[in-house]
Amino acid sequence: MLKDITLGQYYPVDSVVHRLDPRVKLFGTLMYVICLFVADHVAGFALMTVVLATVIFLSKVPFSYMVRGLKAIVLLLVIAGAFNLFLTPGEAAFTLWKISVSWAGIKSALLMVFRMTYLIIGTSIMTLTTTPNQLTDGLEKSLRLLNYIHVPVHEIAMMMSIALRFIPILIEETDKIMKAQMARGADFEKKGLVNKAKAMVPLLVPLFVSAFRRANDLALAMEARCYHGGEGRTKMKPLHYRRIDAVAYVAILFVFAASIAVAILY
Amino acid sequence: MSLILDHVSYTYSVGSGYEVKALNDVNLKIEDGEFIGIIGHTGSGKSTLVQHLNGLIQATSGTIYYNGADIYDKDYDRKELRTQVGMVFQYPEHQLFETTVFEDVKYGPKNQGLDDKQATLRAFEALQKVKFPEENYDASPFELSGGQKRRAAIAGVIAMKPAVLILDEPTAGLDPKGRDEILGLIREMHDKSGITIILVSHSMEDVANYVDRIIVMEKGAPLFDGAPREVFANYKKLEEIGLAAPQVTYLMHDLYDQGYPVDPQATTVEEAKQEILRVFGNR
Numbered sequence: 001m002l003k004d005i006t007l008g009q010y011y012p013v014d015s016v017v018h019r020l021d022p023r024v025k026l027f028g029t030l031m032y033v034i035c036l037f038v039a040d041h042v043a044g045f046a047l048m049t050v051v052l053a054t055v056i057f058l059s060k061v062p063f064s065y066m067v068r069g070l071k072a073i074v075l076l077l078v079i080a081g082a083f084n085l086f087l088t089p090g091e092a093a094f095t096l097w098k099i100s101v102s103w104a105g106i107k108s109a110l111l112m113v114f115r116m117t118y119l120i121i122g123t124s125i126m127t128l129t130t131t132p133n134q135l136t137d138g139l140e141k142s143l144r145l146l147n148y149i150h151v152p153v154h155e156i157a158m159m160m161s162i163a164l165r166f167i168p169i170l171i172e173e174t175d176k177i178m179k180a181q182m183a184r185g186a187d188f189e190k191k192g193l194v195n196k197a198k199a200m201v202p203l204l205v206p207l208f209v210s211a212f213r214r215a216n217d218l219a220l221a222m223e224a225r226c227y228h229g230g231e232g233r234t235k236m237k238p239l240h241y242r243r244i245d246a247v248a249y250v251a252i253l254f255v256f257a258a259s260i261a262v263a264i265l266y
Numbered sequence: 267m268s269l270i271l272d273h274v275s276y277t278y279s280v281g282s283g284y285e286v287k288a289l290n291d292v293n294l295k296i297e298d299g300e301f302i303g304i305i306g307h308t309g310s311g312k313s314t315l316v317q318h319l320n321g322l323i324q325a326t327s328g329t330i331y332y333n334g335a336d337i338y339d340k341d342y343d344r345k346e347l348r349t350q351v352g353m354v355f356q357y358p359e360h361q362l363f364e365t366t367v368f369e370d371v372k373y374g375p376k377n378q379g380l381d382d383k384q385a386t387l388r389a390f391e392a393l394q395k396v397k398f399p400e401e402n403y404d405a406s407p408f409e410l411s412g413g414q415k416r417r418a419a420i421a422g423v424i425a426m427k428p429a430v431l432i433l434d435e436p437t438a439g440l441d442p443k444g445r446d447e448i449l450g451l452i453r454e455m456h457d458k459s460g461i462t463i464i465l466v467s468h469s470m471e472d473v474a475n476y477v478d479r480i481i482v483m484e485k486g487a488p489l490f491d492g493a494p495r496e497v498f499a500n501y502k503k504l505e506e507i508g509l510a511a512p513q514v515t516y517l518m519h520d521l522y523d524q525g526y527p528v529d530p531q532a533t534t535v536e537e538a539k540q541e542i543l544r545v546f547g548n549r
Contacts, residue, residue, distance in 0.1 A: 185345065
């Protein structure tokens with residue numbers, strides 16, 4: 001039932017992409033996004049398609065998993081595409097009844113749809129191949145510099161990893177309480193807004209109580225182990241760059257340079 | 267009146283990367299008025315099994331019959347089934363939500379469609395049955411002690427007057443005194459009202475003293491099924507799968523192996539005492 005919800009959607013296989021340092025993947029994703037917005041020509045699209053296909057192949061994650069993320073934004077794609085298509089002024093390509101579609105409109109609609117699709121697929125590769133914990137570790141280390149301007153990087157990362165850690169726990173808890181109340185005759189599929197809201201009370205009250213109880217327990221456990229923030233704290237699994245990460249950095253920079261070159265040439 | 271499981275299998279998260287086979291071709295028959303203990307290691311499928319019995323989880327394959335009717339039939343009233351087969355989850359106190367204990371216990375009967383008066387009566391009866399202290403009927407359930415919370419939560423299920431009562435680890439997290447009280451209460455309910463009771467536990471000691479039949483779950487299927495003394499006779503095999511027989515079983519077997527003519531199948535402390543007195547008292 002609720003257990004089928006996946007957030008953070010990590011797909012556990014062993015691949016080159018999975019083994020990369022999370023910092024590389026973060027940097028790569030950032031570069032990829034910039035490339036996507038630099039590209040505005042077929043040649044640029046072709047380059048990005050090749051890059052994306054290669055990474056997907058290397059990641060060993062089934063393609064269907066990547067497309068899954070697209071389902072959520074299909075409506076957004078259609079609307080954004082339609083607006084660009086019909087509302088961009090310019091030389092009319094053809095006219096349907098009273099609405100004229102311009103060449104510029106077609107181009108910008110295609111660009112829009114292409115960018116959004118590639119954006120979702122590209123970023124989902126990162127979440128599919130990186131565990132949420134690696135991700136926050138990577139973020140913490142990449143953003144270390146911000147410490148100098150008094151941004152509490154470690155605290156933010158810690159909050160992120162705790163939040164991520166609690167998602168499956170709370171989902172499980174919700175599932176359990178839902179079942180327990182259903183065993184007492186609760187009906188969560190009632191019709192009507194008021195009835196629906198009422199039916200939620202026996203679920204939400206225990207859920208909140210348990211969330212606070214867990215937060216309290218966790219805070220106590222952390223304090224009992226002398227947690228006092230990020231200063232001087234070491235990691236159980238410190239991030240180390242390896243040869244493959246260097247190779248990946250070079251590849252990323254190469255692709256970045258290539259896409260800039262393509263954008264300038266065409 | 268009985269529950270029959272016919273080739274029931276269940277797999278978690280079908281079609282994702284994390285498929286887990288929780289139940290593997292389970293065939294069981296549970297008769298009316300039985301007092302059954304289901305034992306198994308963590309992950310042996312015991313909780314999954316009992317959640318099938320009131321239709322909270324639907325089997326991936328196989329069928330379940332309650333009183334001869336297939337509970338997976340399209341027009342079978344599964345909401346009604348849930349009131350017939352009551353289920354007390356692990357840490358049931360976590361499901362309390364009302365402002366007072368009394369209101370919380372009334373939640374189940376109200377969902378059954380009873381009017382306020384009848385629901386009140388049911389709640390009162392249920393709280394009496396679990397020996398909940400009367401002065402706390404109107405207390406907030408969040409202010410109670412652990413043992414009292416648990417009683418209130420169990421009352422919330424009993425108030426629906428189920429014909430079968432399933433309790434998943436009802437003694438988890440309780441001190442020995444609280445544990446004995448809850449188990450005694452359950453035994454009393456079984457003896458007085460004759461309802462079927464299914465007790466899920468991983469503690470042999472808990473179960474041995476109370477139940478009439480033990481089902482040992484291992485890797486999603488029943489490994490042993492029988493009276494406690496029959497099941498505990500396999501204590502070596504039980505140990506292999508990470509469960510232990512009650513301590514008296516070991517004592518009696520040790521005595522027996524040393525050449526004393528005791529009955530090694532005594533399962534409770536009381537039986538063991540009788541046996542030892544019988545053998546050593548004659549000297």
